Each structure stands twice: as C-alpha cells, then as structure tokens.
Amino acid sequence: MPKLIEVDGIVLVESQYDPDTFEDWRRTLGEDRAALARAVNHFVVWDELEADGERNDHSDDMAAEFIAACWRTRAAADFPGRNIVVEVVDQYGPTVVMYEPNV
Structure with a gap:
C-alpha cells in the first residue's frame, strides 16, 4: 500500500x-490541480516493473489494475469523503494515475 501525503x-x-x-509542474500547469496531481501521481508499469524478454x-x-486497487484503497482509507479518482490509462503502456477532479 502506498503512503499518501497532502x-x-x-x-x-x-x-x-x-x-x-x-514546483516545476506547478509552473507549467498553473492552478489546474487535477492535472498537477496526475503529473505527480503516475506509475508507468513498463518503467517500473522488469520484464524478461517480451x-x-x-x-x-x-499489474496496473492491482496497483490502482491499492492506491484506491489507501485513498479511501486516508481521505474519506474526498472524490479521489484512481484509474488505469494507456500512456506509454498501462499507467496508473490518481487525482481529484477540479471543482
């Protein structure tokens, strides 16, 4: 389970x-907090998990779905009542992202 911070x-x-x-991302993305969270909270399976051959x-x-489930569980436990979205997207292979939609 990941450790989450605010x-x-x-x-x-x-x-x-x-x-x-x-801070680099903040300068680039401005006040789009969802985009800033997605930029930081991303896990690219291909970059992090070794593969033997193909x-x-x-x-x-x-693996991506398992990691997403872990992030989702931790977010719900640590930040109940917040609308934290965790999803798997195809961004250079399966990638887990986490963010709160902008309101």
Missing part, C-alpha cells in the same frame, strides 16, 4: 513526490 491540498503518492519536480500485455494490465 501538499497544498493535493493528495500525492509519497514515493512519486519530489518538491522540486512538483512484454506480456495481460500481465502488465493485471
């Missing part, structure tokens, strides 16, 4: 967070 009201996966990179799309998809 920075300036944005829920972030601690292991994905770097203060300097966060990629197995089914296994990569299963």
Whole structure:
C-alpha cells in the first residue's frame, strides 16, 4: 500500500513526490490541480516493473489494475469523503494515475 501525503491540498503518492519536480509542474500547469496531481501521481508499469524478454500485455494490465486497487484503497482509507479518482490509462503502456477532479 502506498503512503499518501497532502501538499497544498493535493493528495500525492509519497514515493512519486519530489518538491522540486512538483514546483516545476506547478509552473507549467498553473492552478489546474487535477492535472498537477496526475503529473505527480503516475506509475508507468513498463518503467517500473522488469520484464524478461517480451512484454506480456495481460500481465502488465493485471499489474496496473492491482496497483490502482491499492492506491484506491489507501485513498479511501486516508481521505474519506474526498472524490479521489484512481484509474488505469494507456500512456506509454498501462499507467496508473490518481487525482481529484477540479471543482
């Protein structure tokens, strides 16, 4: 389960967070908090999990869904009542992202 932190009201996966990179993204994205969260809270399966030889799309998809379920569970436990979205998208392979929609 990931450890989640809150920075300036944005829920972030601690292991994905770097203060300097966060500020770089903030300068680029402005006040779009959902986009800022998606930029920080992303896990690209192909970049993080080693594969012996050929990629197995089914296994990569299963890994992404498992990671998303872990993030979703932690977000619901640590930040009840908040509308935190965790989804798997196809961005250079299966990628898990987490954000709160802009209101």
